[in-house]
């Protein structure tokens with residue numbers, strides 16, 4: 001490898017720099033950590049941290065860290081199979097949904113192309129650039145809907161089509177018929193990223209047996225509240241899932257303690273479902289509160305975040321929120337809405353604080 005060439009090329013890839021830690025941010029503001037409101041990464045803040053910590057301790061006690069993972073992965077796949085009404089051989093677990101994205105993009109040959117609807121999750125163009133793949137964007141319509149014929153036209157000749165559904169950052173879920181038409185009409189691999197599926201209306205996991213080119217991505221980072229543990233998975237037909245799992249995935253991608261925690265969380269999924277219901281209620285409340293602020297327009301959402309546009313420049317709004325200890329996500333121009341920002345749906349007490357800070361920030 002020519003390191004110089006490698007470093008030069010890599011400058012085309014936007015660096016992923018996570019925000020400063022809450023601790024560092026709090027100390028820069030001179031406030032206690034509890035005063036920082038982190039609403040930028042769509043984590044599940046409705047889950048009780050103490051209850052989750054208990055689950056983690058139980059998982060740790062059942063784990064033998066001296067050994068490589070044993071049956072934990074198979075057990076987790078069995079549970080996921082039951083929940084998704086597929087067979088365990090149709091599932092591949094991964095270190096977060098990001099690892100599924102990485103793996104699929106790593107299969108692209110240099111110069112091959114991948115198409116994704118746009119705007120969408122920033123990891124797709126990044127993964128494409130890492131492979132020196134050609135990244136094509138099929139722009140959504142101004143109302144965030146998709147023109148399937150147009151998407152298929154742009155994707156023609158691509159090796160892979162990626163659709164985030166519901167879409168991050170627009171928050172909408174495309175009609176199921178659109179997804180079916182895309183899967184039927186595209187000859188390459190179709191990755192449907194369902195990271196936010198639990199908050200939405202439907203999944204297309206039931207179609208994987210019928211369509212051998214379909215892969216559905218899921219994660220434990222959002223509704224399941226385990227973002228810090230890095231656990232995700234994908235569902236595909238038997239042949240594709242087992243090929244990926246047995247021939248392409250690195251051995252032991254997920255630590256046994258994390259697999260055990262995933263199993264325990266799935267066993268307590270009533271708790272998760274309760275938080276999903278609460279999120280839906282608070283999301284609608286948040287949207288109506290945002291829309292009642294002068295100069296703010298919020299968009300509908302089928303996720304645990306809300307996209308909104310402000311009359312004031314978004315960078316100013318963002319900075320004004322930061323100075324009040326509130327971190328959200330900067331988005332900028334989203335399909336002609338020039339000043340978009342994205343906020344995670346959280347329990348009402350936290351959202352009150354956010355709304356009050358935003359009222360100040362948009363004055």
Ligand SMILES: Cc1ncc(COP(=O)(O)O)c(C=O)c1O
Pocket residue numbers: 041042095096097098099121164168193195196218219220221227230231232
């Ligand atoms: C659309 C989408 N896909 C995938 C991911 C990756 O999630 P993780 O790697 O935490 O499972 C995210 C995280 O924000 C996301 O928004």
